[in-house]
Amino acid sequence: MTRPSSSKPPVSPKTRGPKKIRMEPSIILDAAQTVFAEEGMAGASVRAIARRAGCDPALLYYHFENKEQIFTALLERKFKVLVPRLQSVAQSRASTRQKLDQIIEALAEYVKDDAGFRAVVRGQIVQGAESVTPHLVDPLRQVHEALSDVFAQGLASGELRADLQAPIVAFLFAGTYLEIQDLVPALSPHMPHLPDQPMLPLAERMWLDLFWRGIANPEPPSRRPRS
Amino acid sequence: MTRPSSSKPPVSPKTRGPKKIRMEPSIILDAAQTVFAEEGMAGASVRAIARRAGCDPALLYYHFENKEQIFTALLERKFKVLVPRLQSVAQSRASTRQKLDQIIEALAEYVKDDAGFRAVVRGQIVQGAESVTPHLVDPLRQVHEALSDVFAQGLASGELRADLQAPIVAFLFAGTYLEIQDLVPALSPHMPHLPDQPMLPLAERMWLDLFWRGIANPEPPSRRPRS
DNA sequence: AGATTTATTCAACCACTGTTGAATAATGGA
DNA sequence: TCCATTATTCAACAGTGGTTGAATAAATCT
Missing domain, CATH: 1.10.10.60 (Homeodomain-like)
Structure with a gap:
């Protein structure tokens, strides 16, 4: 202030550099x-x-690089664990019902405490954000392919109803599961007319039973090809 | 420019006031x-x-008042048509299946060309935004109550499986329907391994059949109380 | 026609935004 | 121990954000 700043006082010439480390x-x-x-x-x-x-x-x-790249790095980190896990389920040879349980396990890990972030991702998807979409379509396609495979196998083995189409059921399965994980916890606190238990486990179980009744073949073939 | 702006030229003292009207x-x-x-x-x-x-x-x-109030006004406008429509469905006395069709009709009107905006709303819900949530919980509760009523009636009449809980099925029904409306159009363009037809109608039909098989009572009572 | 109310615009405020270049402390190798 | 590299901070820039007060045109009323 009072000093007329003779030539070039860099204001505080010794305070830079790391303080927190690593x-x-x-x-x-x-x-x-x-x-x-x-x-x-x-x-x-x-x-x-x-x-x-x-x-x-x-x-x-x-x-x-910039803010957007932080976001895409975040996406990459999340999908790097989900995608291989789903792919390995698709290649295992358990019953369809067991595979669905494993898929749910993987999805549950994916959604863990994360509704807010996934809501943002969804926003980017539905508005087709230019900078983000390219990094999303690839992993999403892989997720969808893995699920489609599982359902296609179930159709081929006769465990599932023949009038289903695997890629569409894949959409329905993943989409509705994630929906429940996000919306039930967010909404149920505000709904006064609900039973007095935690809603999410109840809803999850009821949804899975419902979904399975909806896709299971009512006249299943012999469990193993038996003469 | 050249004029040195003598004392206080209000820059353009006669250009204010309405140009577009009303x-x-x-x-x-x-x-x-x-x-x-x-x-x-x-x-x-x-x-x-x-x-x-x-x-x-x-x-x-x-x-x-401000930006947020524009948003809540938007919410109010959307729910003002949805809520009464659902309530009137709940009070009609058609079969449960017919009521579900009517609910879907109402929801379809609600979602029309609107995925982006609803993604934003969802974001506000899951992150519990202070300024928006109060305006959301009331209409959402009314929506949920109306749907719960419909399913409760179906349970009472024996049209639906006795092991269901109406409020939870209400969550599942509305949530999964909206999910499909939002996500299928957003994602299917990026999925190369899909049948070459518009996905949404297919998915919607398959979902409804699936859902109904999941909740319908396999041994339905006599259609009208008979003897 | 004149006066009042309503609807609209302009210009400006300040806080905050993403981003960058230069300065510098910590780290690791020679 | 000195030096080069790496990781961190500071300060600043130019732009945009929400919001407001005063000015004023249009509409309405008397």
């Missing part, structure tokens, strides 16, 4: 996931993510 | 709905909404 990019991703979930795609600010991760905003640009 | 608030709401759908809650700027509606941003603050 910030793992995965910590930034964790922070980003929460902030995206809470604020949405556009509402999530780089500064908020950095604050939550405990570092400077500029650091994000050292580890990632 | 901008209906509903036009602003239409514009807002598209922009919210395309850009998300935080990404939708007041300026973008105004541009789309063809008016000045400040006008939005004459007709509405």
Whole structure:
């Protein structure tokens, strides 16, 4: 102030450089996931993510290209565990019913505590966001193919009703499962006229039974090809 | 430019006031709905909404309190037609199957060309946005109550399986229907291994058949109380 | 016609946005 | 121990965000 700033006082010439050490990019991703979930795609600010991760905003640009690429990195991280797991279920040879249970297990891992973030992803999908969609279609296609395979096998073996179409049932199965995982926990707290138990397990069980009755072949073939 | 702006030239003292006349608030709401759908809650700027509606941003603050209130007004407009329609279905006395068809008709009207906007609404629900949730819980509760009634009646009449719980089936029915309406159109264009027909009608029919098989009582009572 | 109310626009405010270039502390190798 | 690389921070830029107060045209009323 009073000093007339003789030539070029860089204001505080000795305070830069690391203070926290070794910030793992995965910590930034964790922070980003929460902030995206809470604020949405556009509402999530780089500064908020950095604050939550405990570092400077500029650091994000050292580890990632920009905000969108943080988002796509997040997608990649999530699908990298889901896709192979589903593919291995599709290649196992258990009964269709058992495979569905395994698929549900994998999906349950995928959705864990994550409704907010997945709502953002859904937004990007339905509005076909240019920068995100390319990174989404590939894993989603793989997920859908794996599920389609499972249902196609069930059709071929006669475990499932012959009037079904595997790719469509795959849509229905995954879509409705995720829907229940997201919406029931979000809504049931506000519905006063409900039984006094946790809704989600009840809804999940009822949905699975319902769905199975809807697709199972009422006259199943002999369980093993028996003379 | 060249004029040195003598003392206080209010820059252009005669250009204010209306140019377009009588901008209906509903036009602003239409514009807002598209922009919210395309850009998300935080990404939708007041300026973008105004541009789309063809008016000045400040006008939005004459007709509405602020951005959030535009959003809640939008919600109100949508639910004002859905809720009574569902309630009247619940009070009619057709067969349960017929009532479900009517519910679907009402829901189809509700979802029409609107996936983007509903994705935003879903985001607000799952993240429990403070300013929006209060305006959502009431209509959502009414929707859920109406559907619950329909299923409860079906249970009482023996049209539906006795091991179901009406409020939960209500969740499943509405949730999964909306899910299919949103996700199938958004995803199927990117799935190369699909039959070459429009997916949505197929998926919708298959889902309804599946759902009905899942909830219908396999030993239905006499259609009218007989002797 | 004149006055009042209603509907609209303009210009500006400040807080915050994504992003970058330069400065620098910590780390690891020679 | 010195040096090069890596990881981090600071400060700033230019743009955009929601929002408001004053100005004013159009519509309505008397």
